[in-house]
Each structure stands twice: as structure tokens, then as C-alpha cells.
Amino acid sequence: MTADEPPLSTVDALVQLSFLVQRALAEAGAEHGLSVVQIRLLGVLRDRTAGMLEIGGHLGLDKSSMTGLVSRAEKRGLVRRSPSPHDGRAVLVSLTDEGRRLTEQGAEQIGRRVAALTAGLTEAQRTELTRLAGAVING
Template sequence: MGTVTEKKAAVSNPTIETGHLWQRPGFLIRRLNQIHVALFFESCKDFAITPVQYGLLTTLSERPGLDQTSLCAEVGVDRTTMADVLRRLEERGLVKREPSPDDGRQKIANISVKGRRVMNEMYESMRDAQVRFLAPLAPEERVEFVRMMMQLVEGNNQYGRTLLKHFD
């Protein structure tokens, strides 16, 4: 991973040019997010589900019964956004919330039968968006690109508004 001194040296002596907008990682990541969201909506147009909503349904499918704070850490969004996403999904009958048996002040969320059905029906469309997004890369580059993105997220997680908790 490298020592703190090595990390500081890497930051103070960048090996990339950042003078032009198209050379800045932050700009490129923001643009890639715009492109991905557009592809997601195009591929998943029949479902009226956002990428964050689909991510939340996936998380609840894999880890049922999480409270809002835990969901924020799983999905990587702030509490206000999570409350809004949960409310919208609950209104559509895709998620159910109930008081926590351990702490009455908290509510736990679970994916509903309808939510699981929609998530499963959407899977191929969601996957199509991912495949189309990565299509300009060679197969081995796709794996490396995702690995490098995961490394960047993990290495910079502490700077996000919400700390993302990663479970293997």
C-alpha cells in the first residue's frame, strides 16, 4: 500500500498532466457518471427506477433488514437522500419499512415481493447498461478498469460525504 511519506510524495509529484480539462480525473469521472446514468435510463426505461434505487433494491435483496444508517454506508449516499429514496420506493410498494425490534427509534427496511420481482425483471436491462458502458474497452481492460475504480474508491473513501462500507 505504501507509507504515508510515499503517498505524500505521490500527491506532490503527480505523474499526470492536469492542465487541460480532459486530463483531469475528476472531470472524466463526472462525465463517465453522466454517460452511465444516460445508458442506465435508456436500457431500463420501462421500469422508472434510478441507478441509486436499483442499488438500494440490490442491497436489500442481499442484506435484508438494514436500518437507514446502515443502508447509507452500504449504498454510499447521505441520510437525506436515503430517506427520500426509501420513501419513494415504499410508496411504490417496492420496499417495506417497520420499527426495529432492537431500537424502536429506528426503522428497518426490507425489499418487498414486488420489489424483488421488479429488481429481477430489470436485471438484464441493468446489465445491458453496464456492458454498453464498458464496451469501448477490451475485455481484459474492463476487468482492470473496474479493479482500479474499486481501488480509488477504497483509497479515497474517507473524503466522501458518506463512508461506504464494503462487504465481500
């Protein structure tokens, strides 16, 4: 933005920021043949084993979309399914060793790309951006 351009509205600023972050995710994923939704699946499973409904809730996907997503990741050796010990009808999904390795690599690459987006900010501005983003996320 130049000095003679009007400032962005909150909506425009957040939408354009989301585009930048999505591009960072897409570029990091493309290096490993992963879509953004596959990257998000690995991110959800980074620190937990989760049921299909829980994962679907995080990703905003219905049951049939989740089944396809997990099946494709399973075929690539990135995740495994196991029966839930608490519900015989439920399936739990977790990362394989290869999935964990790829998730760690991807997190580093995404971290570098997102950090580059804020490189022009001061430390105080980055701290404030993080605080405000957290407030928006937490409602």
C-alpha cells in the same frame, strides 16, 4: 476522441464516465417509472435488510429525504418497513417480492447497458478498468 484531440484529464474522464453510467441507470429506471435514487435504494436492499440510517449513509441522504424515499417505494409495493428487534425506535427496510423482481430485472438491464459502454475494450482492458475502479472505490 480523435487522434488530434488531447487526452482527457483524470477528472474529466471520471466525470464523463459517471455521466454515462448515470444515464444508463436513468434509462433503465425510466422503463419502470423509477428515479436514479429509487434504483439506488433497491440496489442497496438487493442483498440485505437495512436500517434507515444505513441506507441514508449509502445514498447520501438525510433522515427526512430517506423517509420520503422509503414512503414512496412502500406505496408502490417495492419495500416494507418493520421494527428493529434490537432497537424499538429503529425501522428496518427490506424488499417485497415485487421489489425483488423489479431489482433483478433492473440489474439485468443496467448490466447490459453498462456492458455496452465497455464493448469496445478488450477483455484485459475491462479487467484493468474493473481493478482500477475498485481501487478508487475502496480508497
